[in-house]
Amino acid sequence: MGKTSNEKRGQLKQQCREAMSAHIYDRLGVVVEPIKVRLQPSVEDGYAWSVTASHAYLLKTHLSHGGVGFFQTICKELGRSLEAVTPETLQNGLSQAQESPENDSSGAASKEEGSFTAKIRELEATNRDLRGELDQTSTRLESALDEGRTLRAKNCQLEREVETSISTVKRQEEELARLRGGIGQVMQVLGNLYPQNNLGPRETSAAAEP
Known part of the structure; x- marks a missing residue:
């Protein structure tokens, strides 16, 4: 039964x-x-x-x-x-x-x-440690990113300064070339106005004697 x-x-x-x-x-x-x-x-x-x-x-x-x-x-x-x-x-x-x-x-x-309880606690402790390491890594990474952004900003500033310097030098070179051209023209005009200017006083008086 x-x-x-x-x-x-x-x-x-x-x-x-x-x-x-x-x-x-x-x-x-x-x-x-x-x-x-x-x-x-x-x-x-x-x-x-x-x-x-x-x-x-x-x-x-x-x-x-x-x-x-x-x-x-x-x-x-x-x-x-x-x-x-x-x-x-x-x-x-x-x-x-x-x-x-x-x-x-x-x-x-x-x-x-x-026991599985001990294993769970061990995994929880490991997880906490990993979270701590991750937080530290994230902090270091954020610091590195901030430093990188700062360096990039400085680099951009330096590039702008270099471009400004190049532009300034170019303008100065153009101005110097213009001045040189002007001086050359003045010298040519003076040469045309005083073609005998290269003769000294003695050479002029000697040529006047009979």
Whole structure:
């Protein structure tokens, strides 16, 4: 004769409690009788539950109110997306929990090192470090861009000054050429007006004697 739904539910609930109790002990070294296992334990119980966002709903239901599918999911996700951690780990982060003497003496910290919660905290810390490095890099890049813009502005100013200097020199060269042309014309006119100007006084008086 097959089991009734209530009998199957009761059996799965007991199996679920036993699996959770064993998981708590394996993970934290904390002994909790299956009948006393809870999904919303208090700090005094010495354990807490860490769960991924996709299975957060598991912690919103009391074990006594769960159904067959609920218990099956908990048993399946234990150690995968649902695991026992110390209350300190859940509240303050893995690093603070590992520094706690109580956690070190119980061996809980070393047990948590291989958990997905520890991995998530490690990834979060790495992500914070990367964000910090990215912020520093962005600051340095912005500073370099500002310096580049300043140098470009100075370069444009120098180019304008060079162009102005070239234009000035060109005008001065044109003016000098004009002045030279004018002086040449004056000299030519003077040469035409005084063609004998090259003769000295003695040469003129000597030519006048009989």
